[in-house]
Amino acid sequence: MKFVHNLVFLLISLVSYAHEGPSDVAKKAKSLKVMTYNIHHCNPPSAGSKIDVEAIARVITAEKPDLVALQEVDVNTERSGKGLNQAKELARLTGMNFFFSKAIDHQGGDYGVAVLSRFPILDSTRFILPIDPTIGGETRTIAAITVEPTKGKRMIFASTHLDLKEPNRLTQSELIIRHFGATDLPVILAGDFNAQTDSKVIQLFDQTFVRSCQSCAPTIPVKNPNRAIDFVMVKQGGSLKSTSTRVVDEQYASDHLPVVVELKLN
Template sequence: MNKAFLRTLFTITCLLQFIFGAEIVTANEKDTLRIITYNIHHANPPSKPGLIDLEAIAAVINQNKPDLVALQEVDVNNRRSGKNLNEAAALGSLTGMHHHFVKAIDYEGGAYGVAILSKWPIQQKDSLILPMAEGSNGEPRVLAIVAVEPKPGKPLVFASTHLDLKEQNRLLQAEAIVKKLSTYSQPVILGGDFNAKPESDVINHFDTYFSRSKTSGSAAFTIPEVNPDREIDFIMFRPKKRFQSVRHEVIKEPYASDHLPVMVELTY
């Protein structure tokens, strides 16, 4: 093979890489999603009873630059946090994110429930009232759902929930959430306060249908805010082949809430 031919072949290869290379890299490249789940304790720092410090919650979110946030224990226009304060909308404004709130219960003249913040416009909003065992006297719980499209052709569904304190209700709620989220054809990410430990029947049920981001030992603990001793806040996703967890961090922020937020990075 002569040198002239090799030079010509090299030139053609370089031209093809120049013309098509960027497209090929983009097609094969995986994007990274940064997800937070955070029980915000209605923005009341445990060390300061009665104080509402929404700016402290917003600061935690802004410092970690998430794409999607699952929020629990969110007040909207009630006496406890302020009749004119919609915490979901205010956090959206303070973080520059879109928001979706779902009421779990009427509370002190307003509402209380879960919410979602999204870096991207919310294309679809949905919700589900979660079941409770008859006579259990549990607190009504809900699932908030949004559909977003981080990039054209790469849609996903993101959901936030907060399960009941009573295990019989949590099991029913886990089954309902799995059934509801299985109706979506898009990839799904679920964040929340599950009020259950990793080895529980509730989390085992979720693990049958979802992959779960993990870290080991005490680094996984999310509650209480000082000297945490257990893990009950999780981020899950499906299908497994679509995502890979590349980072799992419990953010050590002991002031703003009685839970520590969980931040996970997923390639997508």
């Protein structure tokens, strides 16, 4: 009798599975919440020279992202405090892991980009983006980590901050595309691109990556924002697809508005 009962249960389960539609499968798909945030070295523009790491941490914690790309991060600089590693402190305050990528020396310390991750960081890479010596510019870098949000599903998450000069941005974009185009892993690229959606730079990225938004809400300045230059994008052909993009109306902590993106992992 027990065998018959188990057989009936198995048949019912198989019938239920057979009638499961595409929408049910979609509900089972893993999702990720990603944020990109230019944090202005944790200096609220309206607060003089004050450094307020806690304000940035509150913005991040309120959104509960899985992965965060940070730009304009200070480590042991005079303006932010010689003993303050902002990436490390933000990781502590948000309960996340971190990786910092130095771009330049600044006031006795380091300045660059970073990533935060709720997942263990399996690998991390820093690489320098090119600057044309004939026109000059500030050295920029990539902070890239490998994580495994779902067992057996590894991916790369990278933060960057492109140069102010378009010729440099184009060269930097070409290098980024070549670098991440060589991997078979899904790639999430996020940051301050210093370029608007109709620029040559973003059009170049659009050939290899898919932005989370096409008509993107402006991210700068924080009051009456009028242009979008902060983006999250995923490499084409991967298992990631954006389902929503939102610009957070947070006008105190930084001079950029943070962008929050929901991604579906197939």
